[in-house]
Amino acid sequence: MPPADLHLYVDAQYASPYAMCVYVALIEKGLAFDVSTVDLAISAQNDPGYAATSLTQRVPTLVHGGFALSESSAIAEYIDEVFEGTPLYPADPRARARARQVQAWLRSDLMPIRQERSTEVVFYGESRPPLTAEGQAAAGKLFGAAQSLLASGADNLFGAWSIADVDLAMMLNRLVMNGDAVPERLVAYARQQWARPSVMSWVERQRPPLVAG
Numbered sequence: 763m764p765p766a767d768l769h770l771y772v773d774a775q776y777a778s779p780y781a782m783c784v785y786v787a788l789i790e791k792g793l794a795f796d797v798s799t800v801d802l803a804i805s806a807q808n809d810p811g812y813a814a815t816s817l818t819q820r821v822p823t824l825v826h827g828g829f830a831l832s833e834s835s836a837i838a839e840y841i842d843e844v845f846e847g848t849p850l851y852p853a854d855p856r857a858r859a860r861a862r863q864v865q866a867w868l869r870s871d872l873m874p875i876r877q878e879r880s881t882e883v884v885f886y887g888e889s890r891p892p893l894t895a896e897g898q899a900a901a902g903k904l905f906g907a908a909q910s911l912l913a914s915g916a917d918n919l920f921g922a923w924s925i926a927d928v929d930l931a932m933m934l935n936r937l938v939m940n941g942d943a944v945p946e947r948l949v950a951y952a953r954q955q956w957a958r959p960s961v962m963s964w965v966e967r968q969r970p971p972l973v974a975g
Contacts, residue, residue, distance in 0.1 A: 768795035769825040773802050776967040777881040779932045780834035781822040786928050787838045789960035791847035835865045838925050850925040861926040868929050874900040879936035886972055890940055908948055931955035
């Protein structure tokens with residue numbers, strides 16, 4: 763395959779679950795790409811230069827030749843449609859729709875988990891206080907959906923691996939890595955997903971120290 767001329771913009775801390783999703787997608791496809799960081803702590807995503815590239819002024823943004831695309835699930839779908847390599851979504855239309863549903867849900871719901879268990883827990887080893895009642899309710903909702911989707915004894919949500927597995931494992935690991943009570947079957951699933959080489963490539967990125975807030 764000829765060079766793809768791909769450039770990925772991610773957050774400076776390499777802590778965005780959405781940037782991770784796209785990074786993993788590119789690795790799974792075996793694509794060469796450059797990476798640039800955007801410092802969200804100083805609102806660099808709003809700088810005119812970046813805003814001229816990223817329509818929504820967010821990370822991740824992928825530039826492929828002269829085409830720039832932001833929003834991680836849209837980027838993942840684009841990568842899967844344009845490039846050969848490991849499929850990112852199931853081939854079956856219903857399973858593919860379900861995978862996209864999982865991605866959309868994890869990006870739009872479960873706010874108490876995202877607020878009370880930031881990705882600093884996952885990527886910096888931060889420890890957070892016990893979940894609030896709202897956090898516990900969101901965790902229960904997450905566990906119920908995940909256990910319903912994950913067949914008994916299955917390694918992945920839809921038979922073969924998909925990018926939705928990365929997103930679900932990320933949400934679960936916000937809790938697992940903080941030491942919260944998580945059903946053992948989901949702990950094993952999240953840890954197995956985390957051991958995937960494409961995911962480890964992101965996890966092992968060198969990160970700047972956290973700035974005390």
